[in-house]
Amino acid sequence: MTDTLPNGLPDRLATDPDSPFYDADVLGRNVGVRFRGEDKTNVDEYCVSEGWVKLAVGKGVDRRGKQLTIKLSGPVEPYLREG
Template sequence: MTEAENRPPMPDRLCVDPRSPHHIAAVFEHEIGVRLNDKERFDVEEYCISEGWVKVPAGKTRDRKGNPMMIKLKGRVEAFYR
């Protein structure tokens, strides 16, 4: 079997945070990439392909629990394995 056959299918919605219900650990065993409007982004924390958005940190700002503040960017989202 090749490595491409061992990879799970790319989900419609995925989150980096393990506490999220949209976190799928099997996907993170492989290197993934996300494009927003044909530009590859390296700071994506969460994405949804069907709704067309990604969440990225808003600079160095933090919430009261110490997590980065997120902003939602909208556009055409593509997720892929590298």
């Protein structure tokens, strides 16, 4: 995670501990994500420079026990939530 945004958040961040883009310190700061102008609470991973998010889909899991996700393209704005 060498690229950071002006607000101090990384360009790409994931909630999966197995991902190379996982950062527990940053996630502990209560990161929020606006996608296409709406706050999303089910974001599994985002990339601002490439303009996409991976959203959790329901409660299904794949054969490795990872939650199923869908990748959508559009403007991504990560921010730090209050509190």
